[in-house]
Amino acid sequence: MADSADDVLTSAHVLEYPYSRSVGPVIGAFLTGLRDGKIIGATGSGGVVIVPPTEYDPYTAEPTGEMVEVGPEGTVESWAWVGTPAPQHPLETPFAWVLVRLDGAGTSMLHVLDAPSPDAVSTKMRVRADFVAEGERIGRIQDIRAFVPAGSA
Amino acid sequence: MTSGDQRGPSDERGPVTTLATPIRLDYVFSAGIAQSRNLRGLAEGKFVGQRCGVCHKVYVPSRGSCPVDGVATDDVVELANTGTVTTYCVVNVPFAGQSIEIPYICAMVLLDGADISFMGLIQEIPTDEVRMGLRVEAVWVDPEDLGPTMASVKYFRPTGDPDADYETYKDYT
Numbered sequence: 001m002a003d004s005a006d007d008v009l010t011s012a013h014v015l016e017y018p019y020s021r022s023v024g025p026v027i028g029a030f031l032t033g034l035r036d037g038k039i040i041g042a043t044g045s046g047g048v049v050i051v052p053p054t055e056y057d058p059y060t061a062e063p064t065g066e067m068v069e070v071g072p073e074g075t076v077e078s079w080a081w082v083g084t085p086a087p088q089h090p091l092e093t094p095f096a097w098v099l100v101r102l103d104g105a106g107t108s109m110l111h112v113l114d115a116p117s118p119d120a121v122s123t124k125m126r127v128r129a130d131f132v133a134e135g136e137r138i139g140r141i142q143d144i145r146a147f148v149p150a151g152s153a
Numbered sequence: 154m155t156s157g158d159q160r161g162p163s164d165e166r167g168p169v170t171t172l173a174t175p176i177r178l179d180y181v182f183s184a185g186i187a188q189s190r191n192l193r194g195l196a197e198g199k200f201v202g203q204r205c206g207v208c209h210k211v212y213v214p215s216r217g218s219c220p221v222d223g224v225a226t227d228d229v230v231e232l233a234n235t236g237t238v239t240t241y242c243v244v245n246v247p248f249a250g251q252s253i254e255i256p257y258i259c260a261m262v263l264l265d266g267a268d269i270s271f272m273g274l275i276q277e278i279p280t281d282e283v284r285m286g287l288r289v290e291a292v293w294v295d296p297e298d299l300g301p302t303m304a305s306v307k308y309f310r311p312t313g314d315p316d317a318d319y320e321t322y323k324d325y326t
Contacts, residue, residue, distance in 0.1 A: 009189040009301055016177040023172050031169040087179075139169030 048106030074102035126150035187217030192301035210268035277310035286316035
């Protein structure tokens, strides 16, 4: 664009705050599990395993109990295809947001499914958590890089 | 947390207790036509404002309209390099991201010919000698470093002229 007197100047700005939050004993155990390459749930009042775990049962408000390992495979309950990922999305290639009910869990968890196309995604399909390499896991949900179709490499 | 409490079998870092949750906003700021003129002026080492056709006040930097009369300010005015300190404060408190050595003076400077003051750094004078009415001039960065930014103005310094009469700037304090 020619630099004429009436061209409007623009400038790229970034506003960023480096918050950190304390996670408490239950989410902390979940994140510690992710760092260890495991997915941890909490047992609710009726024996239902809640994943990700909550400190209190959402129906009875009683404290949740024993922490148990679930997955790493599970079943897709619902999904939405993202054909054009935005910069803030966890994957750079097209992917699906999925609600995954992990084996042993009574609730479903939101994550991403790395699949080649929407034709490769369906409800009830079996998927598996694909963790990032052990040395790169720090205790955050991104320690699971993505879910992938079960049985794939 | 005591040693070994809740640790994973393969990890000596202890349980995860905090989570980094940065929030970040990337955006493009558009300066608008009026402010772009002002910024281009700064890139040439001069102050450019705009005059209201109704009240004839000169705004620098102009937002493109007169806040009193609600009309567009299309009359572009080049302003002097000199002005008057209308009010100021001495910054003594260090803070994160500070780039200027404390103490320093942050002043409102009313350029000659302008009807609104703007904030400027005052240097080349002891902080306890800065005063309302002090006559100052802009010191610009080297010509090769000039750009469309207020950073083109390094600071203001005293001209050595007698102080401005309070009556000349009392409406702007």
